[in-house]
Amino acid sequence: MLDYRLTVFDAVARRRSFTKAAEELCITQPAVTRHIKELEKQFRARLFERQGNRIALTGAGLVMQRHVMNMQELSRQLEQEIDLLNETRRGSLKLGASTTIAQYVLPPVLAKFHKASRDVRLTLLNANTEQIEQSLLAGEIELGLIEGDSRRREIRYIPFAIDEIVLVSGAANVTASKSRIGLEKLRALPLIMREAGSGTLEVLTHELKNRNMKLSDLSIEMSLGSTEAIKSYLMHSDCMAFISRHAVAREIESGILKIVEIDDFAIHRQFSFIVLQGSVGGLADYFMRFAGRQYAPLPACPA
Amino acid sequence: MLDYRLTVFDAVARRRSFTKAAEELCITQPAVTRHIKELEKQFRARLFERQGNRIALTGAGLVMQRHVMNMQELSRQLEQEIDLLNETRRGSLKLGASTTIAQYVLPPVLAKFHKASRDVRLTLLNANTEQIEQSLLAGEIELGLIEGDSRRREIRYIPFAIDEIVLVSGAANVTASKSRIGLEKLRALPLIMREAGSGTLEVLTHELKNRNMKLSDLSIEMSLGSTEAIKSYLMHSDCMAFISRHAVAREIESGILKIVEIDDFAIHRQFSFIVLQGSVGGLADYFMRFAGRQYAPLPACPA
DNA sequence: TAAAAATACTCCATAGGTATTTTAT
DNA sequence: ATAAAATACCTATGGAGTATTTTTA
Numbered sequence: 001m002l003d004y005r006l007t008v009f010d011a012v013a014r015r016r017s018f019t020k021a022a023e024e025l026c027i028t029q030p031a032v033t034r035h036i037k038e039l040e041k042q043f044r045a046r047l048f049e050r051q052g053n054r055i056a057l058t059g060a061g062l063v064m065q066r067h068v069m070n071m072q073e074l075s076r077q078l079e080q081e082i083d084l085l086n087e088t089r090r091g092s093l094k095l096g097a098s099t100t101i102a103q104y105v106l107p108p109v110l111a112k113f114h115k116a117s118r119d120v121r122l123t124l125l126n127a128n129t130e131q132i133e134q135s136l137l138a139g140e141i142e143l144g145l146i147e148g149d150s151r152r153r154e155i156r157y158i159p160f161a162i163d164e165i166v167l168v169s170g171a172a173n174v175t176a177s178k179s180r181i182g183l184e185k186l187r188a189l190p191l192i193m194r195e196a197g198s199g200t201l202e203v204l205t206h207e208l209k210n211r212n213m214k215l216s217d218l219s220i221e222m223s224l225g226s227t228e229a230i231k232s233y234l235m236h237s238d239c240m241a242f243i244s245r246h247a248v249a250r251e252i253e254s255g256i257l258k259i260v261e262i263d264d265f266a267i268h269r270q271f272s273f274i275v276l277q278g279s280v281g282g283l284a285d286y287f288m289r290f291a292g293r294q295y296a297p298l299p300a301c302p303a
Numbered sequence: 304m305l306d307y308r309l310t311v312f313d314a315v316a317r318r319r320s321f322t323k324a325a326e327e328l329c330i331t332q333p334a335v336t337r338h339i340k341e342l343e344k345q346f347r348a349r350l351f352e353r354q355g356n357r358i359a360l361t362g363a364g365l366v367m368q369r370h371v372m373n374m375q376e377l378s379r380q381l382e383q384e385i386d387l388l389n390e391t392r393r394g395s396l397k398l399g400a401s402t403t404i405a406q407y408v409l410p411p412v413l414a415k416f417h418k419a420s421r422d423v424r425l426t427l428l429n430a431n432t433e434q435i436e437q438s439l440l441a442g443e444i445e446l447g448l449i450e451g452d453s454r455r456r457e458i459r460y461i462p463f464a465i466d467e468i469v470l471v472s473g474a475a476n477v478t479a480s481k482s483r484i485g486l487e488k489l490r491a492l493p494l495i496m497r498e499a500g501s502g503t504l505e506v507l508t509h510e511l512k513n514r515n516m517k518l519s520d521l522s523i524e525m526s527l528g529s530t531e532a533i534k535s536y537l538m539h540s541d542c543m544a545f546i547s548r549h550a551v552a553r554e555i556e557s558g559i560l561k562i563v564e565i566d567d568f569a570i571h572r573q574f575s576f577i578v579l580q581g582s583v584g585g586l587a588d589y590f591m592r593f594a595g596r597q598y599a600p601l602p603a604c605p606a
Numbered sequence: 607t608a609a610a611a612a613t614a615c616t617c618c619a620t621a622g623g624t625a626t627t628t629t630a631t
Numbered sequence: 632a633t634a635a636a637a638t639a640c641c642t643a644t645g646g647a648g649t650a651t652t653t654t655t656a
Contacts, residue, residue, distance in 0.1 A: 052630030
């Protein structure tokens with residue numbers, strides 16, 4: 001609810017890059033350039049110092065960033081308060097989510113939701129994508145949150161965020177001394193995988209196929225049954241693994257694990273809410289908007 | 304710098320009318336209707352209770368109004384702080400303004416400006432439009448603020464606000480029992496005028512000419528040399544007078560005087576800043592923007 | 607029945623995209 | 632040499648206008 005240009009400014013200021021901001025906002029880089037130029041014209045002040053490749057906030061830019069953050073906060077509060085007026089704030093909501101989401105994405109959202117709406121009884125079913133869809137169709141849950149995108153006609157898919165599968169190594173890993181490698185190097189690296197049938201493995205296989213490679217081209221040292229097991233293993237070995245960025249966020253932050261980027265090789269997948277076609281309003285709707293507000297690190301482009 | 308829809312909402316909430324808000328924003332009433340509908344759709348909540356002619360804020364509307372006010376405040380602060388970074392905040396600025404503006408419009412603005420920029424020494428020259436323009440050309444003042452619009456090539460005219468000349472009577476006036484009269488009734492009403500040569504008289508004469516009337520068609524009881532004298536006289540007689548809305552704002556507010564509208568007869572004039580062509584930036588520029596922020600009861604439509 | 611809001615349409619300004627050039631490391 | 636920002640140009644959507652109808656005090 002603030003002028004879109006300020007949203008653009010905020011993205012550029014956070015990402016320290018016009019191009020990255022454009023990606024995040026799902027628009028093109030020239031569009032970002034124009035928006036920033038308009039702001040600079042209107043305020044008669046440079047907002048970014050362009051040093052060729054690098055950009056830095058100017059004094060005016062810092063002032064603006066501070067105010068924009070406050071305005072966004074107000075904007076979120078506004079939406080939330082009006083939602084609270086509209087919606088049934090008591091009752092029960094049965095949720096279902098596939099593994100990565102249930103373990104790493106939802107917990108903080110659920111905590112905040114409970115704080116804001118204590119009279120809503122939440123239930124969370126933890127299963128794989130297929131089972132979540134079945135539960136929704138069977139009426140066992142009202143709202144699902146899944147990683148894949150098997151398109152069923154009876155189900156409405158509502159994009160929530162983009163996930164990225166990244167290559168991760170232990171911080172002390174000597175094999176992964178560089179933070180960026182070429183795709184061809186991947187073949188020789190010792191990898192840990194999830195068990196067959198997991199969503200992560202599936203999307204990785206699919207992406208490899210696009211490059212005319214297959215799983216057997218890789219040096220898979222071991223398969224483990226859970227993401228937590230893999231993370232622990234990485235910390236004590238020179239292996240690497242493909243893991244959802246959300247699942248390793250805390251470890252990356254604290255420096256226990258690190259991300260190794262692969263040139264021209266990115267694996268993205270969509271997190272989506274699912275509801276039965278035709279079901280509108282009610283707590284499910286409310287929860288979706290609430291989650292959207294609380295959790296927006298990677299807004300989903302309508303691909 | 305907030306989404307324009309919120310600005311529209313704010314105007315409607317303040318004026319309690321789609322049509323009045325449209326006038327204030329210099330857009331049409333259907334445009335206002337559309338913006339409000341979009342907001343209501345986006346927030347899934349009615350914002351106004353439409354009771355045919357009257358409209359009232361709903362609960363959601365009240366919540367929104369509160370937040371919008373805060374966001375506007377932040378937005379103004381943002382502009383101001385960035386201005387403070389850009390501009391020379393010390394030095395002196397010589398202003399000139401024609402009578403009505405100098406007496407009724409500028410004082411509160413000057414007070415706030417001084418508070419915000421104590422290191423700027425302000426001087427205010429009080430004269431008529433012609434003299435103000437001469438002073439500007441002579442370099443005696445750097446910035447003028449005038450009521451008329453005599454277009455000189457050497458001077459740049461920057462619209463500031465719209466003024467309206469309204470017909471005013473004492474609150475107890477029995478002749479003016481109605482708050483709206485037809486133009487033909489005007490001929491018989493006892494009027495008090497400013498002296499010949501005043502801007503108010505000039506613009507009134509001009510507007511009468513458009514209706515094929517002239518001053519001598521009116522019943523002018525007396526001419527007085529200042530607006531204050533006229534106001535005092537009105538309070539103790541059954542006369543009426545044409546006065547700038549700004550000059551009577553306080554008296555209307557407190558109920559001492561009242562406005563009598565005339566069907567299909569409105570007298571507007573433009574308040575404009577004047578600067579020498581080519582002079583850009585500096586304290587004059589800064590003061591103009593500051594004034595625009597502080598003082599925006601009647602934003603000027605680019606007529 | 608009159609004043610205000612809603613609706614129906616037409617049009618154009620601007621936000622966005624693609625292709626390309628410039629710049630700085 | 633390369634990655635990122637700026638520029639140029641084109642297109643299309645949505646915001647604004649005019650004209651008209653609906654509503655209710």
